[in-house]
Amino acid sequence: MSQRLLHTPEGVRDLYGKEYAGKLHVETRLKESVRLYGYEEIQTPTFEFFDIFSSQIGTTPSKELYKFFDKEGNTLVLRPDFTPSIARCAAKYFCEEQVPLRFSYLGNTFTNTSNLQGKLKEATQMGVELINDPSVEADAEMISLLVRALQNTGLERFQVAIGDVEYFKGLCEEAGLDEETELDLRTFISGKNYFAAQELLQERGVGKSCQDRLLGLADLFGEMGSLPQAGAAAGNQRSRKAIQRLERLYSLLKLYEVETYVSFDLGMLSKYRYYTGVIFKAYTYGVGEAIVKGGRYDRLLQQFGKDAPAVGFVMVVDSILEALSRQRAEIPAPEEIRKISYENSNFAEKLEEAELLRREGIPVQLIPV
Numbered sequence: 026m027s028q029r030l031l032h033t034p035e036g037v038r039d040l041y042g043k044e045y046a047g048k049l050h051v052e053t054r055l056k057e058s059v060r061l062y063g064y065e066e067i068q069t070p071t072f073e074f075f076d077i078f079s080s081q082i083g084t085t086p087s088k089e090l091y092k093f094f095d096k097e098g099n100t101l102v103l104r105p106d107f108t109p110s111i112a113r114c115a116a117k118y119f120c121e122e123q124v125p126l127r128f129s130y131l132g133n134t135f136t137n138t139s140n141l142q143g144k145l146k147e148a149t150q151m152g153v154e155l156i157n158d159p160s161v162e163a164d165a166e167m168i169s170l171l172v173r174a175l176q177n178t179g180l181e182r183f184q185v186a187i188g189d190v191e192y193f194k195g196l197c198e199e200a201g202l203d204e205e206t207e208l209d210l211r212t213f214i215s216g217k218n219y220f221a222a223q224e225l226l227q228e229r230g231v232g233k234s235c236q237d238r239l240l241g242l243a244d245l246f247g248e249m250g251s252l253p254q255a256g257a258a259a260g261n262q263r264s265r266k267a268i269q270r271l272e273r274l275y276s277l278l279k280l281y282e283v284e285t286y287v288s289f290d291l292g293m294l295s296k297y298r299y300y301t302g303v304i305f306k307a308y309t310y311g312v313g314e315a316i317v318k319g320g321r322y323d324r325l326l327q328q329f330g331k332d333a334p335a336v337g338f339v340m341v342v343d344s345i346l347e348a349l350s351r352q353r354a355e356i357p358a359p360e361e362i363r364k365i366s367y368e369n370s371n372f373a374e375k376l377e378e379a380e381l382l383r384r385e386g387i388p389v390q391l392i393p394v
Contacts, residue, residue, distance in 0.1 A: 036138070036146025046359040048149070048346050051178050052131060055151050055340060058174035059210055062166065064129035064153050069110040071132070075100035077109050082328055083298030084109050089137050103135035105341060106297070108322065111154050119156075125163070131342075144314070145343060154317075154337035158258065159323060161270055164303045165277035167336050171307060171317055172283040175347040178352040183309035183316070185286050186246070188293035189271055190300050190320070193242065195264030200226070200235035208298065214242060215294040229250040234260075242292035249275050249284075255291055256306035267302075274303065299325040305338070311351025362388045 033039060040048060078084045085105035092102050104110055111128055115371065119126055131151045138144050153170065155163050168185060175183055193214075197207045201272060206229055213222040226236045238258060244329055245255045252275075256268035278284045295304050295318070312366030319338020327332045349356060363382060367375035379389040 027325050034146075036144070037110060037143070042312070043358065044346075047349075047356040048342060050356055051342055051349070052149075052151065054177045054179075055342070055345075056129075056131070058170065058177045059151070059153055061128045062127070062153075062170050064127040064139060064247040067111065067114065067128045067130050068132070069104070069107070069114050069130070071111055071142060072101045072103050073113070075102050077113055078102055078105060082109050082325070085297075091137050094148075098297060104132075105134055105136045107132070107134065107150060107152050108154065108297075108299070108337060109325065110320075111152075111337070112326045112335070113329045115154075115156050115333070115335075116326050116331035120331050123157060123321055127153070129153045138197050148344075149342040150339040151342055152337060152339035154335060156326070156335040157333050158336070159334035162277060163336050164270075164274050164321065165281060167319060167338055168274075168278060168287070168305060169281035169283050171305075171319070171338055171340070172281075172286050174340065175307065175317070175345070177347060179356070180345065180352070181354075182352065183286065183307055183348075184288055185307045185317075186288055186290040186293055187271065187274070187303060187305045188290050189267040189303050190294065191240075191267035191270075192259070192264045192291050193294060194261060195238050195261045195267065196235070196242075198263060199259075199261040200231045200239060202229065202231070210239070211294050212296070214239075214292060215296060217243070219243065244262050245291035246293075248288060251291075253287055254354055270303070295320060301351050303336070308352070309348045311350070312344050312348045313339070314344060316341050316348060362390055364390050364392055366392050366394050368394050 078090060090102045090105055092100055095101055105128060111130065115126060115128070129152065133147050133149050135147050138146060153167070155167065169188070171185060178234065193211070194207070197210065202210065208226065210222055210225055213219070213225065223236065223240055226239060245251060252268050252272055256265050259265050259268070273283065273285070278287055291298050293304060293306065299322045300320040301323045301326070302321035306315035307317035308315055317338055317340045320337040323334040326335060365375050375391065379391055382389050
């Protein structure tokens with residue numbers, strides 16, 4: 026039993042020394058970038074009522090939540106996702122506000138994933154949310170901030186893939202799919218399970234042309250030039266409007282001078298069903314998963330009593346740190362700690378020496394001989 030107590034559970038780990046100092050450095054750099062865009066820090070509880078993350082909200086599946094009960098019998102969960110928490114908080118304290126609200130946050134999320142997936146069950150995330158602004162300019166601010174923040178950590182080789190849920194929804198509407206089928210299809214396509222997607226569409230009697238457009242989403246990715254082709258392929262106004270918005274977004278990202286980091290992927294769909302428009306993920310080599318995830322969620326706050334559009338993203342600090350390490354990016358080492366030895370006879374003298382250095386901002390350890 027004593028040996029077992031030395032170990033952590035699967036999916037969590039200890040951080041110390043240079044690795045933890047590097048993580049704090051990355052967090053500081055990310056905070057610097059967020060502050061320059063005028064975002065104010067906010068903190069929400071580590072655990073919330075279960076209903077904040079229920080299936081109606083469209084967030085993490087119940088089986089992946091860490092659930093427990095309080096003394097009153099309420100079901101509580103460790104937060105798996107910051108966005109619903111921020112939405113609840115904004116609806117509670119800023120319900121009547123109509124001006125754009127900019128929030129940032131830093132903390133840990135908890136997801137009870139399978140051990141076979143090799144993912145951390147506790148992950149540090151930093152994110153931003155822009156509420157009460159439905160404009161494409163807000164979308165551009167998000168993506169430019171994302172790029173600037175990653176650059177500020179020292180990461181250079183990364184790419185931001187951008188899609189739009191509205192394009193997919195328009196194709197589903199054109200095919201006459203009901204909501205349940207749309208959700209199943211979204212799951213199959215986001216999981217790259219195109220055989221199951223094709224089988225589902227055939228079962229629902231979807232016409233060949235609509236099937237081809239939906240299953241062809243995987244091929245609609247690349248540079249700006251892929252968007253007009255996607256717009257021409259869509260046979261409905263909803264999907265075409267999504268393309269027009271993405272084209273406008275690209276023109277704004279050129280003004281921010283970050284377009285070289287951007288590509289488009291209309292087959293990218295999130296497992297979070299609360300996303301309603303533009304969605305995006307950032308990838309870099311050395312890390313298998315996306316290091317940044319975000320998008321627009323214009324109807325999520327309605328679940329908490331505030332009808333307000335919003336857009337935001339989270340940066341996975343642990344994954345960014347891993348990418349920096351794999352790419353051998355230079356992370357400043359923490360300042361060396363001075364060590365001053367003392368004996369009983371000279372303690373006062375050595376203490377005075379240590380205090381003088383500390384007043385100059387130099388870390389000091391007093392060590393008995």
